[in-house]
Amino acid sequence: EPEVTQTPSHQVTQMGQEVILRCVPISNHLYFYWYRQILGQKVEFLVSFYNNEISEKSEIFDDQFSVERPDGSNFTLKIRSTKLEDSAMYFCASNLRGLDEAFFGQGTRLTVV
Amino acid sequence: KQEVTQIPAALSVPEGENLVLNCSFTDSAIYNLQWFRQDPGKGLTSLLLIQSSQREQTSGRLNASLDKSSGRSTLYIAASQPGDSATYLCAADNYGQNFVFGPGTRLSVLP
Numbered sequence: 001e002p003e004v005t006q007t008p009s010h011q012v013t014q015m016g017q018e019v020i021l022r023c024v025p026i027s028n029h030l031y032f033y034w035y036r037q038i039l040g041q042k043v044e045f046l047v048s049f050y051n052n053e054i055s056e057k058s059e060i061f062d063d064q065f066s067v068e069r070p071d072g073s074n075f076t077l078k079i080r081s082t083k084l085e086d087s088a089m090y091f092c093a094s095n096l097r098g099l100d101e102a103f104f105g106q107g108t109r110l111t112v113v
Numbered sequence: 114k115q116e117v118t119q120i121p122a123a124l125s126v127p128e129g130e131n132l133v134l135n136c137s138f139t140d141s142a143i144y145n146l147q148w149f150r151q152d153p154g155k156g157l158t159s160l161l162l163i164q165s166s167q168r169e170q171t172s173g174r175l176n177a178s179l180d181k182s183s184g185r186s187t188l189y190i191a192a193s194q195p196g197d198s199a200t201y202l203c204a205a206d207n208y209g210q211n212f213v214f215g216p217g218t219r220l221s222v223l224p
Binding site for chain 2: 033035042043044045048055056058089091093098099100101102103104105106107109
């Protein structure tokens with residue numbers, strides 16, 4: 001069964017460093033998302049991406065964040081200069097159409113020290 | 114802005130019981146509502162999607178209903194099993210854009 005895959009599963013980085021989180025969405029899907037979940041809190045929307053551009057972003061998604069689809073399969077989230085408060089589980093999701101069932105990956109646990 | 118709440122926050126039941134998890138949302142003009150399961154430290158597994166034109170969806174022992182007018186959805190789990198122990202999240206779309214998640218209900222099914 002097709003699935004969304006994310007790498008790495010866990011990343012530890014020092015404050016101020018850049019990190020790139022990687023996702024391979026389901027191959028025929030057209031809409032891609034990043035969400036995050038700080039430990040013990042709700043899952044929060046970060047950004048949606050369609051047709052090679054950001055279609056929507058939340059207040060969390062400031063200038064420190066960027067997304068890219070560098071090739072036909074990968075979808076990445078870059079955090080330019082990580083802060084302690086960026087520590088969270090980051091989830092990638094995709095769906096075929098924007099209002100369809102969304103499929104989530106297993107997440108990348110980012111720890112900023 | 115869409116807001117989603119879930120009650121109860123936690124639930125503990127003996128194996129075999131039928132149970133209901135509740136989800137409420139503030140903006141009734143939703144397109145979709147989706148239920149997920151999350152195991153500790155893991156990702157989100159999609160359980161059921163209910164579109165606005167539907168009143169319920171069923172998958173195995175799970176049945177989800179949607180009442181847009183009252184801003185509520187319920188997830189019914191029949192004949193619960195210890196393997197059903199997890200956190201259950203509901204998510205409603207935010208004006209047809211992204212999903213807004215509730216805080217979840219943490220379910221424990223005791224053998």
